[in-house]
Amino acid sequence: VCVTNVRSFTSAFLFSIEVQVTIGFGGRMMTEECPLAITVLILQNIVGLIINAVMLGCIFMKTAQAHRRAETLIFSRHAVIAVRNGKLCFMFRVGDLRKSMIISASVRIQVVKKTTTPEGEVVPIHQLDIPVDNPLESNNIFLVAPLIICHVIDKR
Known part of the structure; x- marks a missing residue:
């Protein structure tokens, strides 16, 4: 068993959200038995950070464009x-x-x-x-x- 207390797609989805937005876990947690699951967890966090950075960059560019617009x-x-x-x-x-x-x-x-x-x-x-x-x-x-x-x- 790679993740404890995951019995359905819904609980797996909730575990994925918990991993993405928090550091700690509730009742669902990763075990040491599956190195592949740990790798997937790390990749999910890296991809999540990249998505957050891109979204923040898009929001920043939209708000910064008003100043550039005034220059035209x-x-x-x-x-x-x-x-x-x-x-x-x-x-x-x-x-x-x-x-x-x-x-x-x-x-x-x-x-x-x-x-x-x-x-x-x-x-x-x-x-x-x-x-x-x-x-x-x-x-x-x-x-x-x-x-x-x-x-x-x-x-x-």
């Missing part, structure tokens, strides 16, 4: 202020270098500047949101081709 977005070197639809606008262009499209992309413009409060406190990084002129009435964009982002210059 390009912005125009120069922004312009020009009249568009009878209004003075601040405009720049953004494009995506990859062939696969970004789903649910959104755009937000912020001005970051150093300010001083009326009390005299210096705020080194003061962030102001600037509205984006989008006919869809939202900040969502569809980057199938280079897109001109426009902010209407007004009192806001």
